[in-house]
Amino acid sequence: MLSQASAETYYQSYAVVLAVLAAGVLLVGVAFLAARLIAPHRPLPAKLTTYECGIDPVGQGWSQSQVRYYIYGFLFVIFDVEAVFLFPWARIFERLGYQAVVEMGIFIGILAVGLLYAWRKGVLKWV
Amino acid sequence: MTGQEYAFVVLALVGTVGAVRLVTAKNVVHAALYLVVTLAMVGSIYLVLGAEFVGWVQILIYVGAIVILFLFGLMLTKAPIGRESLDNQQRGLALLVALAVLAGLVFLIQDAFHWGDRKMNLVHNTTGEVGRSIFQHYVLPFEAVSFILLAALIGAVVLARREERE
Numbered sequence: 001m002l003s004q005a006s007a008e009t010y011y012q013s014y015a016v017v018l019a020v021l022a023a024g025v026l027l028v029g030v031a032f033l034a035a036r037l038i039a040p041h042r043p044l045p046a047k048l049t050t051y052e053c054g055i056d057p058v059g060q061g062w063s064q065s066q067v068r069y070y071i072y073g074f075l076f077v078i079f080d081v082e083a084v085f086l087f088p089w090a091r092i093f094e095r096l097g098y099q100a101v102v103e104m105g106i107f108i109g110i111l112a113v114g115l116l117y118a119w120r121k122g123v124l125k126w127v
Numbered sequence: 128m129t130g131q132e133y134a135f136v137v138l139a140l141v142g143t144v145g146a147v148r149l150v151t152a153k154n155v156v157h158a159a160l161y162l163v164v165t166l167a168m169v170g171s172i173y174l175v176l177g178a179e180f181v182g183w184v185q186i187l188i189y190v191g192a193i194v195i196l197f198l199f200g201l202m203l204t205k206a207p208i209g210r211e212s213l214d215n216q217q218r219g220l221a222l223l224v225a226l227a228v229l230a231g232l233v234f235l236i237q238d239a240f241h242w243g244d245r246k247m248n249l250v251h252n253t254t255g256e257v258g259r260s261i262f263q264h265y266v267l268p269f270e271a272v273s274f275i276l277l278a279a280l281i282g283a284v285v286l287a288r289r290e291e292r293e
Contacts, residue, residue: 007177010177010179011130011131014174064202064203064204065199065202065203067203067286067287068287069199069202070199070200070203070283070287071283071284071287072199073195073196073198073199074196074199074279074280074283075280076192076195077188077192077193077195077196078276078279078280080187080188080191080192081188081192081272081276082273082276083187084184084187084188085261085269085272087180087183087254087258088180088254088255088257088258088259088261088262089258089261089262090258091252091254091255091258092255092258092259092261092262092263095259096262096263099262100262103262103266103269103270106270106273107269107270107272107273108273110270110273110274110276110277111273111276111277111280113277114276114277114280114281115280117280117281117284118280118284121284121288123284123287123288
């Protein structure tokens with residue numbers, strides 16, 4: 001466990017996070033409850049159809065998407081992992097100076113090669 | 128019980144309920160959303176234990192990114208939704224594997240920590256300490272990570288392009 005005093009401040013700082021989280025949940029809950037209580041409820045078949053930009057819905061709810069969209073999810077994961085390493089790097093940056101810059105430069109440079117490859121192969125074009 | 132222990136019990140209970148719902152959900156998309164609950168609770172348990180960096184990485188990477196990847200993967204499938212199509216009739220084997228994993232984990236954890244109430248000194252500034260060990264002592268493995276990510280990225284590009292041509 002952490003030492004007593006620092007543990008105290010640690011958990012107190014997370015009490016704020018918890019309070020924000022609770023306020024957010026409460027806000028959404030109250031909004032939904034108020035909508036249910038206040039809004040008139042007169043369902044018609046036409047009202048209950050799935051909204052598809054005002055056009056009659058076609059086919060099933062589940063449709064298979066193209067594999068090319070997977071690459072965007074994958075790119076997001078890869079650069080998310082990269083971004084996570086920036087946090088400890090930022091903490092150590094001042095102490096290490098140029099050494100840290102070079103280390104992170106190599107890391108980001110190698111990933112940039114991957115991004116360049118994806119770009120050159122044309123998978124980044126949204127169609 | 129201390130406040131920490133109460134927090135742990137609540138988080139563990141919510142996480143367990145999420146995990147049970149995850150494997151019993153009839154809709155695979157709902158299962159992926161229950162995975163969010165379980166992973167977020169695991170991350171919160173790390174936070175309660177004082178492992179701040181690992182906790183937030185868990186939430187950022189697993190809740191934020193891996194679940195996105197799962198949902199993208201589900202969108203690629205023609206998954207029919209329903210219990211029959213999701214159940215592959217291997218419950219006995221699954222139970223056996225689950226029990227083996229549980230036994231292995233219990234053995235390893237009690238071997239490492241013993242049953243006693245052993246207090247450990249954790250580092251205070253975890254993010255800074257992680258940074259120091261990565262950027263001072265483990266620079267080479269850190270750079271190797273970028274090559275693994277690069278390989279994964281190129282693999283994904285190649286697969287996406289090949290699928291498209293077909």
